[in-house]
Amino acid sequence: MTTKSQFEPGHKVPVHHQEKPGWQHMMLDPKPVSDQLPTDEGGYQPYKPAEKLKGKRAIITGGDSGIGRAIAILYAMEGASSLIVYLPTEEKDAQETKKKVEEYGCKCYLFPIDLRKKENCKAIVDKAVQCLGGVDILVNNAAFQNMLPDISNLTEEQWEKTFDTNIHPFFYLAKYVMPHFKRGSTIINCSSVNPFIGRGDLLDYTSTKGAIVAFTRALSNQQISKGIRVNCVCPGPIWTPLIPSTMTTEALEQFSGVPMGRPGQPSEVATCFVFLASADSSFISGQCLHPNGGVIVGS
Numbered sequence: 503m504t505t506k507s508q509f510e511p512g513h514k515v516p517v518h519h520q521e522k523p524g525w526q527h528m529m530l531d532p533k534p535v536s537d538q539l540p541t542d543e544g545g546y547q548p549y550k551p552a553e554k555l556k557g558k559r560a561i562i563t564g565g566d567s568g569i570g571r572a573i574a575i576l577y578a579m580e581g582a583s584s585l586i587v588y589l590p591t592e593e594k595d596a597q598e599t600k601k602k603v604e605e606y607g608c609k610c611y612l613f614p615i616d617l618r619k620k621e622n623c624k625a626i627v628d629k630a631v632q633c634l635g636g637v638d639i640l641v642n643n644a645a646f647q648n649m650l651p652d653i654s655n656l657t658e659e660q661w662e663k664t665f666d667t668n669i670h671p672f673f674y675l676a677k678y679v680m681p682h683f684k685r686g687s688t689i690i691n692c693s694s695v696n697p698f699i700g701r702g703d704l705l706d707y708t709s710t711k712g713a714i715v716a717f718t719r720a721l722s723n724q725q726i727s728k729g730i731r732v733n734c735v736c737p738g739p740i741w742t743p744l745i746p747s748t749m750t751t752e753a754l755e756q757f758s759g760v761p762m763g764r765p766g767q768p769s770e771v772a773t774c775f776v777f778l779a780s781a782d783s784s785f786i787s788g789q790c791l792h793p794n795g796g797v798i799v800g801s
């Protein structure tokens with residue numbers, strides 16, 4: 503099956519704005535693509551699974567929409583069940599993810615809860631173990647961002663909220679899941695291209711994303727002798743609810759500004775999460791993958 507491509511070079515995303523945290527079902531067309539990949543002819547083809555994650559069990563934060571939804575769906579196509587975490591206001595999007603995962607014959611447990619509290623992170627691991635019978639893969643993917651032009655506009659409250667959302671739960675979830683891990687278990691963290699290019703209008707967000715890269719490298723060095731790999735994915739501009747809910751009109755108009763001349767789809771990032779969770783990446787740990795439309799980054 504091939505459908506027409508929605509994002510060709512030069513394609514601009516539809517400029518519209520949502521309240522935070524953003525909802526996929528309320529995005530204007532073209533909608534984000536979760537389970538198809540671009541063809542050379544300018545269309546889309548279904549993702550081709552190969553039982554790479556058969557029987558695996560994953561926690562996926564921010565799994566209701568965008569990149570997290572695409573990860574949950576590709577994981578299901580590869581045979582992995584998941585527990586997805588999201589904010590209570592995102593229930594409708596989460597139900598859609600669950601429906602898609604279950605169409606591929608895997609389980610998808612829903613857990614609407616605020617990651618900013620460490621006791622909630624503990625509850626997430628406990629619930630995943632209870633529902634899935636264990637955890638093999640932790641995908642730290644949830645994030646908050648809010649664009650501001652200057653440090654003088656960036657409040658102390660926003661600085662703390664961004665760190666409380668974007669990096670502290672990565673530590674708590676990794677810490678609480680570790681006793682359940684065995685050789686071959688893996689953590690995959692979602693960072694961004696922004697710490698590599700130093701995006702000024704997302705100072706707090708960019709700082710947390712740099713912390714995620716450092717956290718990935720240090721945790722990998724700490725855990726690799728136990729056979730637990732820790733890696734990181736650093737997307738460029740991807741068409742998800744985060745974008746219309748947080749970006750200014752000007753930023754939306756420039757959203758295709760990468761060498762490929764188009765934004766990416768969530769499916770084009772989720773493939774990195776499949777690779778890093780599977781045995782295909784058995785000799786890779788402490789590293790970053792860069793699905794960013796061709797932006798050359800330092801390391």
Ligand SMILES: NC(=O)c1ccc[n+]([C@@H]2O[C@H](COP(=O)([O-])OP(=O)(O)OC[C@H]3O[C@@H](n4cnc5c(N)ncnc54)[C@H](O)[C@@H]3O)[C@@H](O)[C@H]2O)c1
Pocket residue numbers: 523524563564565566567568569570587588589592615616617618643644645646667692693694695736737738739740741742743744745
């Ligand atoms: N979309 C992009 O252009 C882009 C670029 C680089 C990196 N990323 C990263 O990709 C990841 C996924 O984002 P997305 O673009 O798919 O957007 P998204 O809005 O679909 O997903 C973000 C999710 O984070 C979750 N979340 C936020 N605060 C939370 C909280 N306090 N408690 C529980 N859940 C919370 C929400 O469920 C939300 O759906 C993020 O880490 C983001 O920083 C996105």
